[in-house]
Amino acid sequence: MKIEAPPWREIHLPGLGPLRIRDSGPPEGEPDAPTILLIHGWTVSADLNWCRTYEPIARRARVVAWDQRGHGAGGLRTSGRMRMEALADDAAAVVRALGVDRATAVGYSMGGAVAQAMWRRHPDLLDGLVLCATAMAFGLTTTERRDFAIMGASSLPARLAAALGREEPGWQAARRASERQAGTSMETGDADFDRWAWDETRAGSLHHVLRAAWNLGRFDSSDWIHEVDVPHAVVVCGDDDVVPTARQRQLAHALPDATILEIDADHAACVLRPDLFVPALDSALDAVHGPAPR
Template identity: 40%
Template structure:
């Protein structure tokens, strides 16, 4: 049962985001040699460029992106999927950013696509960067939202991430067992519709589809990510969406990343780290603008 404080928070959430009736249906897809994940493929206009939307930590593809789908699908083929250890994403013995980056290409292979623009939010931005670095022939462009390019810069950050990484490593095997048990209790497919006024309950269900043990391992792994040495080598069209009220990813670090990637355009959102949902009215138009800036240069 949801306690009164949580219920009040969910009601505030529901008032701040669009209460649409449903999200597009998807299907479980096997990625050969990798595992199974839940993929949504919205066709968009004929011949439109393809976007792969990559969600943030502790989210699912639906929860991160549902306010943006209708606007993006007017102009693009839109693909989204649950990343490893999130929602109905791949369960593996360990979580790694490189595996997530390779999953992007595996999804493109299954869908018969040579290339796509990676659109990432936070963790999804990190995975987008890694995919562009590892597979520059498959990533035609980047849209990086609320994205860090490194974490361990200041001594407090180094202390936190090194300690957290050590803890995550110590509990890794136990985490994997708990995640497997947790995944076994999930319904095979997510709900894609809700009754009027039920958005808060739907969002809570999506949020609860990722285990806390998984989040521990994800944070432990992502904290080691550092693209400093190769950011300037990325040569695909890139747009950086900076969340100017972000308390999780410092604004100056987002700006540093934008200035380090040759030719990247900068797009500002007056919102925090959950702007993709909680300030969707501010975020979605800027996201569409950023995707348009990349598409125009493809």
């Protein structure tokens, strides 16, 4: 399926190897436009998370995106850890490979945890932070901790299944679990798009994705998120059952001076409600960088 997206190019991350990234370059006539890192959420690819976002945001900024470790077809298949801090280090390595001084991290869901960890570990590389559909912590209830633990324990069987070419049943189970958590089908009603979206998801490594879930459940920024010292904004999904809306609001109010944009949409707003999500993200970037040239 064809989407409107920046071209691919390959960069080299020291100690990790080659990584394919989307890179729009600066908008025409705007060589000093900010660099925006679009950091996707759990299970999905960069293209699936940001397919509705690439083109409008590339009008105002240099847009860069990549598949995170183990995700999508292009994510690094490292044997290293899948902690949010490791994914944040990957993002920092991307910035250094681009040769830019600083970038703005825009993180969605799990990508929001990665963006928070990036500020914590590499504050010198960030000039702004936009956190979307995300939270300070994800494994707070007994049920959540149990579910994350089950996913972590399932990562080794998933690795063995992959070696035997039998990942598909595991992906189907993960899909059903995601839909139960969301309380709705993740399908759009567009058969071509839905097939493409499913292909993008299962192109990832289920072993890595499950390990990422275990580590997402252990992430907690509540002790330090109030220290964020770069311009920042939060996009809250007001009808979200995956990352509960209340937790998104708690994150927004824990930050020292966040611009808060709330939209009437569920967790899949970036794909299903771009009419709401993209203007909110655009306003969030206005808050961080000032209004874009029109």
